[in-house]
Amino acid sequence: MIIYIVRRLIAAVLLLFVVTAVTFLIFFGVPRLGGASAEDLASRYVGKTAGEEQIKIAADRLGFTDPLYEQYGRFAKGLVAGADFDTGLDIEHCPAPCFGYSFITQNPVLPDLLDRLPVTISLASGAALLWVVGGVATGVLSALKRGSFFDRAAMGVALAGVSLPIFFTGLLALSIFSYTLEWTPPGGTNPMEQDNPWDWASALILPWITLALLYAAQYARLTRAGMLETMGEDYIRTARAKGLRERTVVVKHGLRSALTPILTIFGLDLGLLLGGAILTETTFSLPGIGQYAVIAIINQDLPKVLGVTLVGAFFIILANLIVDLMYAVVDPRVRTA
Numbered sequence: 001m002i003i004y005i006v007r008r009l010i011a012a013v014l015l016l017f018v019v020t021a022v023t024f025l026i027f028f029g030v031p032r033l034g035g036a037s038a039e040d041l042a043s044r045y046v047g048k049t050a051g052e053e054q055i056k057i058a059a060d061r062l063g064f065t066d067p068l069y070e071q072y073g074r075f076a077k078g079l080v081a082g083a084d085f086d087t088g089l090d091i092e093h094c095p096a097p098c099f100g101y102s103f104i105t106q107n108p109v110l111p112d113l114l115d116r117l118p119v120t121i122s123l124a125s126g127a128a129l130l131w132v133v134g135g136v137a138t139g140v141l142s143a144l145k146r147g148s149f150f151d152r153a154a155m156g157v158a159l160a161g162v163s164l165p166i167f168f169t170g171l172l173a174l175s176i177f178s179y180t181l182e183w184t185p186p187g188g189t190n191p192m193e194q195d196n197p198w199d200w201a202s203a204l205i206l207p208w209i210t211l212a213l214l215y216a217a218q219y220a221r222l223t224r225a226g227m228l229e230t231m232g233e234d235y236i237r238t239a240r241a242k243g244l245r246e247r248t249v250v251v252k253h254g255l256r257s258a259l260t261p262i263l264t265i266f267g268l269d270l271g272l273l274l275g276g277a278i279l280t281e282t283t284f285s286l287p288g289i290g291q292y293a294v295i296a297i298i299n300q301d302l303p304k305v306l307g308v309t310l311v312g313a314f315f316i317i318l319a320n321l322i323v324d325l326m327y328a329v330v331d332p333r334v335r336t337a
Contacts, residue, residue, distance in 0.1 A: 004328055012321045019313045020079065024072050027306055028064075038064035044302035046103050058103070061086040099310050100303030109307035113289060117311075118192050120288035122200070123207055123280065124273035128266070130212035131219055136262065138216070139223025140255060143231065154220060161217030170210045170283035177206060188285035207284045211277060215269055219262060226258030233257075260327065267323030268316065275312020 031041060042059035043050065050058070062085075063071055074083065078098035085092045085101040092108075094101045100109040138158070142151040178186045184206050191203040230236065231254050239249045276290035285291070289308055296304030 005325065008321055008324045012317055016314065016317055019317065020076065020310065021072070023306070023309055023313065024075050027302070027309075028071060028075075029068055032068065041302075044300055099307035102301055102303050104299060104301050109303050112292065112304070113307055113311055116287055116289050116292050119190070119286055120274060120276060120281070120290065122191055122204060123211065123277055123286060123288060124270060126201075126204055126208040127211040127215070127273070127277075128270050130208055131215035132262075132266065134212065135216035135219025136223050136255075138220040140227055140250065142220065142224045143227030144250065146228065151224075155224070158217035158220045161213045162221075164214075166210055166214060166279045167283050169213060170207070170280065173206045173210055174284070187283070190287055207280050207286060210283075211273075211280045218265070222261060222265070223258060226261060227254055230254045230257045263323050263326055267319040271316030271319035272312065274315035274319070276308055 028041065038059040039052075039055050041064045042055050042062055045062060046054060046058050059065060063074060077083065078094065078096070078100075080096055082096040083094045083098045083101070085094060085103075087103065087106065092101060092106075094108040094110075097110065098108065099113070101107070102109055102112075105112075138154050142154045145151050174187050177183045185199075185203045189203040191200045194200040194203055231250075236249060236253055239253050240246075244253075276288065276293050278290035278293060280286070281288040281290035282294055289311065293305060293308040296302075296308065
């Protein structure tokens, strides 16, 4: 077990290094190969209002005229040891890990991301709890009652949940429950500024349900398919023949075997949401990382977009590392893989 954990940790660190290199190439190498000049890259740092002279000066100060390997060296050094940026008036230090420095807002990117991270974590974790419990439970019951009215109704709702976009269900939920019935706070309410846990949960209940509806539908369909396949296996019939209770057969033998693909997509889904639930945060005007990314794109602030990309990649790798470790608990056979 220890060897398995160490291998996964080493693989996660190596993957993080590869992701930073690929991210750098996407943001800086690919545009150069596509014909973008150093001034074109600098214009994405200084915003839309900068003049040609300002852009040329920024390109020199940021080192975009240097060879690509030197630029990556500074980029990697900033992640490990921090970096200094010449703003024209002063030298600003960006402490490690430096995910970039915004010349538009005149501050490092990472502190802004950390300020918005609690909102995104609250949204993603609450919705994840709802969609995993609701989706898996619905999928198991649908598999056990295959062909029944519950099975058909549940899969119909799941199909609707997958088909309806978040910006539709979110705005519809706000219109009904916030502005018509006034049961929940309106959009734009910051949950982290609430005085007690009840107000915090009230500000997030609609985003939780809206986001969970989309994912719960996928998990219900996947769980149902896995359970239908698993419950027909020989070892399930053997467990029943031994006189085990149906609950033990379903949960310990059937569901446990069907959980492996659920864990796989859960790691990807949760990691992506921790990197910013863009549609949900924009629909409900939540000041999280997703909304931060949208504002950065509108303002053409490349360092912020780069910072969001790195944070998202980190959470995806972290979530998949946790999933790999959970595999060893759900299915001990993977410990020898």
